[in-house]
Amino acid sequence: MLNTLGPGALMLLLFAAPLHAALPGDYEQALQAYQTRSAGRSDFSADEQAVMQRAKAALARSLPDPGIKVGERAPDFTLPNAFGEPVHLYDALKNGPVVLVFYRGAWCPYCNLHLRALRERLPQFKALGAQLIAVTPQTPDKSLEQFKAEPREFDVLSDLDSSVMQAYRLIYEVDPDLAEVYRKHGLDLIEYNGPGRNVLPAPGTFVIDRNGMVRAMQADTDYTKRMEPAEVVHALETIQSEVLRNPSQPSQGKGK
Template sequence: MNSFIKTTLLLFLYLIAGFIQAGETAGATQTKKGSSKFSAEDRAIMQRSASSLAEKMPAPGLRVGEKAPDFTLPNAFGMPVSLYKELKKGPVVLVFYRGAWCPFCNLHLHELKKAQPEFVRYAAQLITITPQKPDRSAQQIRKDDYSFEVLSDLDSKVMKAFRLYYELDPELNEVYLKHGLDIAAYNGPGRTVLPVPGSFVIDKSGIVRAMHADTDYKQRMATSEIIKALKDL
């Protein structure tokens, strides 16, 4: 069992403490009476949306051996960060995540934070990308004490370039809103867009040497796999 799968067990602690937003806990979030807050219709919409996305994007993300496109994006404090400028310093572990509202994203980010000393051992740095606004990222950085860059893809160009972009199913968005999760409040007016969660190990020449992307947002690249890829560079 890899470290990320083990860490997902902590999700139950988040549930008990009430830290997880309603829209992402579907069948797991319970009312005081023990029944799901989500109706059968809600769960059916969630399932249809997940199946549709998997059908539309059977193999999301750049493949191993492809050259990563360069980009410049603002970080959480408004400073521009360019991929190829950072690659001059060493390999980059590039991770796309959905937003501070996503519990599985938060679990993965905490695992990545713990693994940073190992990344540094191989002269690699961690850079993350999200569609959420910089102020949301700044709040997240302060709350969770992240030392890595969190960049905001405000026009979705980078998500599209890495073949991870999709628009949230309108029916699913209505379910989220009904349960208090407003994606546009994080991303900006009218922006109910998300990336398929994806991780890429990119060498100094810009070539993707390892990757993982899955429309099932619960599946993430384990830090052990990232470290192995860095070791093999």
């Protein structure tokens, strides 16, 4: 479930570049570049790799189709951001569509690649009346540590009781053997998430219109698979075109 880098190389790749570092193109290109840089570097034993593969297969079986679907109403929530301020989803929706992204934590390179790619598209999101909100199981202090050097362009919210991950049908408990492999290689999920919380979300992205309807989504237990920012833009353009055709009514419907 974790990538195959050893602890030294892993930490270097995770934190050497800030979140705003320029990367080529959108997520798929950034992913390919990252995988090329990290190819062939592994400190995981054969037994540890077997644990990782078993956990990956078990998760795919237990959560075969994660995430709420297009046409469903997005569950409302209020969560604290990195500064401890409450953010209410349906208050945000009063201002326009929301791109809601669930990510695993500051330690996850694939999450950081995806957030970087989405951040590059923020001007387009804003031009289409939308805002980006990220949700993570990690504590606010970890989010603040991750984003303290960044301009505050979007909120990062902490799902401290896992209720939002559960409502969006993304949550899973990390296999104990896998958690032990993580710890041996320098990643203690409890340190990031808090006591008793060996939980993660299957990464997911949801484009939500002002009525709270999911118009586009992507979620997968394969943490390398993410929704391309271009797909997000397309969904937002569809919502905007509907609003322009029917200016007296908020956009709604099943969309993409």
